[in-house]
Amino acid sequence: MYELVTGPLAWLAFAVFFIGVIARIVLYIKGLDWKLDRVTYTVNVSYGIRGALRSIFVWLFPFGTHSWRSYPFMTILVFTFHIGILITPVFLIAHNVMLWERWGIRLWTIPEPVADILTIAVMVSAVFLILRRIALPEVRILTTAYDYLVIAIAVLPFFTGYMAHIQAPDYRFWLILHILSGEIMLVAIPFTKLSHFVNFFLSRGQLGMDFGIKRGGMKNKGLAW
Template sequence: MDFLLWVRGPAFDVAVAIFLIGVVARLFEILLLGRKPLHSEPKGGEFGNGMAEIFKRSVPLPDIVKRGAVTLVGGYVFHIGLFITIFLFVPHIELINSIFGVRWPGLPNPVVDGVTVVTMVAMVVLLVHRLLQPVKRMLSGFEDYLTWVVTFLPILTGWIAYHRLVNPYPLILGIHILTVELLLIVLPFTKLMHAFTLFLSRWYNGAVYGRRGVQS
């Protein structure tokens, strides 16, 4: 019980603090580098095209779908799965409500349970693909496997806790929360930061090409 109190209390506060400070620091680190002023006569708008690109980029180009099928399908499934398990699981919504005082309807537990399994399967497929596909294997280093582990653990431990596969329950719940804290601490300083910088990158890309009046 002490363990659960600790992970819910001081450990949680520390993890959230590192996460928030880390993300803000990383964003500043990027944005402070700035951009050189542009003098060429623009052919299209920057801001609107950049904003549009943030959404348009979510749809892959048809040509790449076949060649990158595993990555794309696996990536979509696990990102959507991650979203559902984190934000549409009723106990999670209750937690968020207890902190921020906002709530939204969740999905029935059995549905989230199924989604969790699918998410884990997708992640395992992607890991195997990373180990086997020459390009991904070449690109991958310690960080790529570390981030996979810290993303996978909360899902796995949450699923185990939900099914009461480990006793006592407070122990597995504590481990689940601890893995989430690990994820929060690691996120700002690894490629997981793409959860935030993705919007910047897509905007810059869309803005540059939009300004030139060509599709991005």
């Protein structure tokens, strides 16, 4: 089983992930239409690029926009959750050891206690994100089972990885489940709301171009997001 999930399934998951993500980017850009969207993407390019970069950049910082500042609790949750999700798997020592053993490459790594904290932070913030969904009427009305499924797909690799890491009973079970759930997440990214992994940048960039080119960007210093 271990050979299967770390061999063919891993290759398959990474292939689906990379090809899927590239396809999402290509399809999104191909589907942009200057006349329907009413944005001259290819004419006023410098304004478009400026608008897109500003629109992406300011939103990448906690409290960087009016919206983030209006919802401080949510902002802390969102950034904690995402920083943990992005940093931990890429810079984890254990993952980089595998990379080194297989291909002789490795990236920077983060100390184990930091990885532990980030992992716990992902799980804790996920719990609060779920509680928020239940508690706030304006979020509850939007919430569907699909939203919980997406959170589960994103958090399961962290939960299982943590169980394996603390050497819980049935180490092998948790390890295989960890690898499987990681692969499920990779495959889910192009096909679910998790596609915001790339669509966040595309959508933000598009709206930034809209404001940068058409809605005022040529007449002022740019929108105060």
